[in-house]
Amino acid sequence: MFIYNESMKSTIRKSTYKAIYRLLNRVSPLPWDCGSLxxxxxxxxxxxQNILDFQMGIYLLPGEEKLFTRKENWLKWGSSNASNGDFPDTWHGKVxxxxxxxxPVCPREQRPLQCRFFPLAPHITxxxxxxxxxxxxxxxxxxPLIEKKMDLDPKxxxxxxxxxxxxxxxxxIFDLVDYDSSFRREEDLHIIC
Ligand code: SF4
Ligand code: SF4
Incomplete structure (x- = not known):
């Protein structure tokens, strides 16, 4: 049954998301601030608005919203019905x-995952x-990191x-990555690892 007002169920615990944030706090695409480029x-x-969906904002992965209080004064919140967006069929409810x-100023340790991964993206073959x-x-x-295919920090x-x-x-999350990947499997991708 479709329930619009509920967030999607995530198997990833808040503590795991916190650990992921901590790990990614320690790295960045280059050993120095690539924003200076x-x-x-x-x-x-x-x-x-933002890179990853410049029409609608940065979307959070299912369960990632648990890391925010929604009182952060540097953020505006929105939501969308997964069934109306470009998401896999298994996604229902609120994104x-x-x-x-x-x-470009934000509390670095609180920035969402989508900001932390760029310019990398996951792909399922x-x-x-x-x-x-x-x-x-x-x-x-x-x-510039993409255009010049600059070497990214191995860490x-x-x-x-x-x-x-x-x-x-x-x-x-697997379904999302698999869904996104399905549209580009014929493309000439720049594989990092
Ligand atoms: S556009 Fe590329 S080089 Fe510029 S800040 Fe973003 S990731 Fe870094
Ligand atoms: S890194 Fe920070 S300033 Fe940049 S888009 Fe993400 S949240 Fe906004």
Whole structure:
């Protein structure tokens, strides 16, 4: 049964999400601030909108909303019905979206997962193997890390892969990555690992 007002059930506990945030707090795409290459364009493009869904904001993975109080004064909250969006058939109910009000400034340790992974994205092959690729999203700006195929910090790649290996154990998250991957399996992807 479809229940719009309920968040989707996540098998990932709040404590696991916290541990994931802690792990990713220690890494970034380059050993220095890549925002200096581009004026942090992925944060600031579109005002309070954002890279990963510049129409609607940054979507949270199922259960990730447990890490927020919704009283954070740097965030605006929204939600969408998964059935109306570009999500797998197994997704029903509420998908949470946030927009930050003061980009590119935010409490770094609280930024959502989608901000932490970029410019990497998870990809599931036909054989159901997890890979990390450079984000193939069509963006309204150019990310130098993607355009120049710059070498990313190995610690960032390793931590991001470790996190995705855990995240895709959740059936809904696996379905999302598999669904997104299904549209690009014929494309020439830039595989990182
Ligand atoms: S990830 Fe790309 S677009 Fe975002 S701040 Fe770094 S270099 Fe700029
Ligand atoms: S939450 Fe932080 S990292 Fe993410 S888009 Fe906003 S300012 Fe950038």
């Amino acid at each position: 581009c004026d942090s364009i992925c944060c600031t493009c579109g005002g309070d 949470h979206f946030i927009r930050c009000k003061t980009p 036909r054989e159901k193997t997890l890979q990390l690729i450079l984000s193939p999203l069509v963006l309204p700006y150019s990310c 960032f790649i390793k931590a991001t892969y470790t996190v995705w290996r855990r995240l895709v154990q959740d059936p809904l």
